[in-house]
């Protein structure tokens with residue numbers, strides 16, 4: 001058995017992490033940034049370790065990020081794309097999980113549309129560490145760790161800073177995980193959305209709620225734009241039109257200027273240019289979006305190392 | 315000489331206002347007397363420190379026969395019932411095929427009789443094939459043995475169909491049982507909508523889904539002067555509406571399931587699919603409102619909504635898992651908490667599981683009057699035991715109480731004077 005670092009057996013969500021664990025993962029990620037910019041991007045840290053990326057939802061970005069992270073640390077990385085509909089009939093999610101776990105990988109990285117998939121599978125899989133790479137509208141911990149690393153580089157300590165998250169909070173695992181992380185790390189969260197895109201009792205996260213984007217700009221340090229699921233938005237009556245969405249909640253240059261010169265822009269990707277974010281904003285000096293992608297690899301290296309990079313326990 | 319003598323138990327027979335330590339004796343499968351017995355008996359049961367009451371009636375049970383016998387069949391369901399002290403069950407029609415014509419009513423009754431452990435009274439569908447469009451042949455279904463009508467599992471969602479169903483059924487004094495859920499508000503939901511659903515990122519079902527349909531139905535019941543029964547009531551708003559309707563004199567009744575007065579939505583905080591059912595576990599405020607409804611009599615009946623599922627249908631993550639939990643074997647110990655907490659007297663509590671549902675459905679059971687079938691439950695209200703889902707008589711393993719200590723244990727169940735369950739064993 002491997003001895004995991006930072007007391008981590010799995011990474012399910014920010015809700016299960018404490019301040020020390022978050023800080024340790026971010027700092028370890030910081031140490032890995034350097035590997036990614038070298039010409040020879042390979043370290044032996046995870047040699048002999050097997051990582052399986054089990055993705056039930058399409059996500060080229062996150063899957064690639066985990067894949068590169070594993071490979072740069074010399075782990076054997078296997079990608080499996082399983083469609084949710086195929087697992088509905090015949091082989092169940094549990095079968096798939098148990099089958100892969102029987103092949104004795106060290107880490108299973110799982111993305112699934114069902115909230116709590118990792119929690120559910122962990123009850124049945126004994127020797128495999130699980131990383132949640134996004135489960136339904138529940139949590140997306142490695143994205144938040146990534147964002148914290150990017151913020152560390154750009155604004156230093158996040159404590160006391162104000163992050164304004166704009167968009168479909170109701171269906172966003174990124175928003176939920178950030179609201180949890182904010183409490184632990186001491187930053188403030190404002191959320192901006194109409195009531196159709198807010199979940200019940202969202203105020204219990206101790207966030208400030210705005211329906212008017214312009215009112216939330218003043219005093220914001222980080223503008224965090226969520227991806228709009230354009231198909232979902234109008235068919236569920238969550239919003240009348242994409243056009244009205246962009247007008248009301250889209251980030252354009254005028255709004256960015258109103259937020260002030262210190263304000264940075266983040267987005268978990270992939271972006272809908274011209275919907276939640278205008279092209280000139282996305283490409284502006286204030287945008288940290290590509291840096292987030294870069295740091296995503298480093299943080300995932302840290303996550304994999306934490307779960308399977310430790311010394312072997314007898 | 316009598317066949318069975320149950321000696322020195324605390325006999326509680328709410329139908330006949332009896333609550334005293336005495337004997338019950340049985341001859342020819344019928345209650346022959348309650349009081350002080352002197353004479354000989356073929357079989358004597360010492361019931362000292364035990365409670366002797368009519369066999370319990372559970373008026374909301376899902377067995378999966380015909381069609382899905384791997385989940386539960388009439389035999390396993392009967393065994394689960396008597397293990398829980400239940401000697402009469404009313405079964406919901408959402409089988410495959412569903413109970414929407416007389417042939418199936420007769421078939422399931424005959425099957426239960428053949429097994430001989432438990433009375434089975436089918437509740438027939440309100441609408442053909444549970445489609446919510448055309449009414450079933452209620453006259454013939456009733457003549458064949460159906461005791462009420464419900465599309466449970468689904469609501470009767472169409473207001474016009476509901477009005478016609480209430481009009482037609484009330485012409486013959488039949489009871490309509492509604493699974494009140496406005497699907498337009500609950501579609502896709504898995505648990506109660508609230509802070510728990512928000513934290514889990516799981517789609518919720520708001521209380522207004524239940525409340526709004528009950529509001530509509532009560533209006534229709536008022537116009538039609540029908541008999542309307544709300545299944546598995548779970549919200550504060552629903553209890554208040556039923557209370558007001560009753561005060562107005564409408565024939566509106568309701569039942570509560572043990573999980574709705576014992577548990578809250580916090581049970582699913584760890585994504586526990588064995589605490590997922592419809593309507594879902596609600597908030598503490600709702601739970602307390604259900605308890606208050608039981609206390610003041612708004613809720614006359616305790617019924618389990620026993621819903622066995624195969625493990626495959628539960629082991630797939632909370633939002634995909636099937637709705638429902640098993641309940642027959644936990645109904646009594648969980649309900650006894652109401653007596654221990656001082657909410658209800660033992661007699662009032664037992665009434666909600668015996669004579670109250672019997673009266674509502676015109677069943678001959680639920681009473682120890684002389685000459686009635688000797689269906690009897692004998693339990694130790696203080697005995698503690700740990701629930702192990704692997705040891706359930708039901709085929710279902712889907713219970714939120716696995717591993718928890720139960721207080722109150724059924725020691726004997728008698729059906730027609732025969733001991734069919736005794737200290738953990740079924741006597742086939």
Ligand SMILES: [Zn+2]
Nearest residue numbers: 466467493545
């Ligand atoms: Zn129901």
Ligand SMILES: [Zn+2]
Nearest residue numbers: 406466467619
């Ligand atoms: Zn039901």
